Amino acid sequence: MKTQVDAGGSDPVYWDPYRPDLGRDPYPTFRRMREEAPLYYNKEYDFYALSRYSDIDTHFGNVEVFSSARGDVLEFIKEDFEIPRGMFIWEDPPLHTVYRKVVTGIFTPRRMNDLKEKVRDYTARCLDPCVGTGRLDFIADLGAKLPGGVIGMLLGIPDEDRDTIRGRVDAALRTEEGKPMEVSQTSYKGEGFEDYVDWRAKNPSDDLMTLLLQVEFEDETGTTRKLTRDEVLVFVNVLAGAGNETTARLIGWIGKVLGDHPEQRRQIAQNPSLVPAAIEEILRFEPVGPSVARHVRKDVEIHGQLVPAGSAMLFLLASANRDESRFPDGERFDIHRQGQPHMTFGRGIHVCLGSALARVEGRVAMEEILKRFPEWTVDADNAKLSSSSSTRGWETLPVFIP
Numbered sequence: 001m002k003t004q005v006d007a008g009g010s011d012p013v014y015w016d017p018y019r020p021d022l023g024r025d026p027y028p029t030f031r032r033m034r035e036e037a038p039l040y041y042n043k044e045y046d047f048y049a050l051s052r053y054s055d056i057d058t059h060f061g062n063v064e065v066f067s068s069a070r071g072d073v074l075e076f077i078k079e080d081f082e083i084p085r086g087m088f089i090w091e092d093p094p095l096h097t098v099y100r101k102v103v104t105g106i107f108t109p110r111r112m113n114d115l116k117e118k119v120r121d122y123t124a125r126c127l128d129p130c131v132g133t134g135r136l137d138f139i140a141d142l143g144a145k146l147p148g149g150v151i152g153m154l155l156g157i158p159d160e161d162r163d164t165i166r167g168r169v170d171a172a173l174r175t176e177e178g179k180p181m182e183v184s185q186t187s188y189k190g191e192g193f194e195d196y197v198d199w200r201a202k203n204p205s206d207d208l209m210t211l212l213l214q215v216e217f218e219d220e221t222g223t224t225r226k227l228t229r230d231e232v233l234v235f236v237n238v239l240a241g242a243g244n245e246t247t248a249r250l251i252g253w254i255g256k257v258l259g260d261h262p263e264q265r266r267q268i269a270q271n272p273s274l275v276p277a278a279i280e281e282i283l284r285f286e287p288v289g290p291s292v293a294r295h296v297r298k299d300v301e302i303h304g305q306l307v308p309a310g311s312a313m314l315f316l317l318a319s320a321n322r323d324e325s326r327f328p329d330g331e332r333f334d335i336h337r338q339g340q341p342h343m344t345f346g347r348g349i350h351v352c353l354g355s356a357l358a359r360v361e362g363r364v365a366m367e368e369i370l371k372r373f374p375e376w377t378v379d380a381d382n383a384k385l386s387s388s389s390s391t392r393g394w395e396t397l398p399v400f401i402p
């Protein structure tokens, strides 16, 4: 086995997840990586990357080799970060299995679908004030409000406290342009939710927080017990962290992608039954989390090259989503596309637990936007991509409404 990965050619392909110019349009680089360096190595930041659909499909779910126990973001894997117990998105079996089962029993697709009309009312309240103003900002007017509002509804958090959820989580994820994220030891333990958890423990209701406080489960030692206060706080933090910025960015991409494809936007406005397919195509075309990282815990050979234990591997979901071998004409946005599922919600044991909720929010948002604003043009001079290494999307996306 060779130990060196050569990107090949006289002008080797280069991918740096922190470089804003590459981040603005990563797709030409991803295409070259799929063709020229399917197992890519970046010396500067010392990580490997897989970009082909088939490779990600094969390796991403292999938890024996690719561990989540040091996080799923490159910066965390590189640090000696102490992951709080219960942060199941960053745990391997058996702990992940135990906790995932607890949350799966509560966070059911049915419960998410039951929220649909509440999500619609909330969306209408966000959008109605914009009608007749000639302007709409997909982030400020909706993306910044809806996901936090919905998680707040799920957890039973009173309306007036909900905006703080998004602010806290976004601040933790933000990066300085061109630089890796600063890893904080304290931002994942559920700070800010303590008072609410304690209040809810004494005032049970029919919300998810009450269920989390009451559920009994068998832990990894075989003991049947309730979640500790710390575990509940960490769970809430995982849900708020995983479901907030991601869905906010999805709403931004609805504005950008349908702004760039007015003919398809008109088809959807005239025929709302196209909305679910249009959301899937936006999720494929512009996935809000372009990559997910893993810590390599055993030597593995890929494309004849050794990836040594201790390395970091990036799985480029955004590249897989445009892999021509799976998505013919994959660089084209097409709401009538049939066939392959995209990779945007991940694969394997960590596959997104909130995908049903994200789909409800995305679909309702698209329906309600198109009902009120069937036409728009993106205000490109004032639209700004967000600076975060774990998600890719718009910080602000103002549009002109005719």
Ligand code: HEM
Pocket: 068, 072, 088, 089, 090, 100, 151, 238, 239, 240, 242, 243, 244, 246, 247, 250, 287, 288, 289, 292, 344, 345, 346, 347, 349, 350, 351, 352, 353, 354, 355, 357, 358
């Ligand atoms: C467009 C929106 C979303 C996208 C693209 C997305 C994407 C993902 C991806 C790729 C993973 C796998 C991470 C990994 O393998 O390390 C994941 C996991 C997860 N997501 Fe989402 N997500 C979205 C929305 C949500 C929402 C709304 C929630 C809940 C409120 C949520 C909750 C979770 C949780 C709890 C996990 C961890 C699951 C586990 O480790 O077993 N996500 N998500």
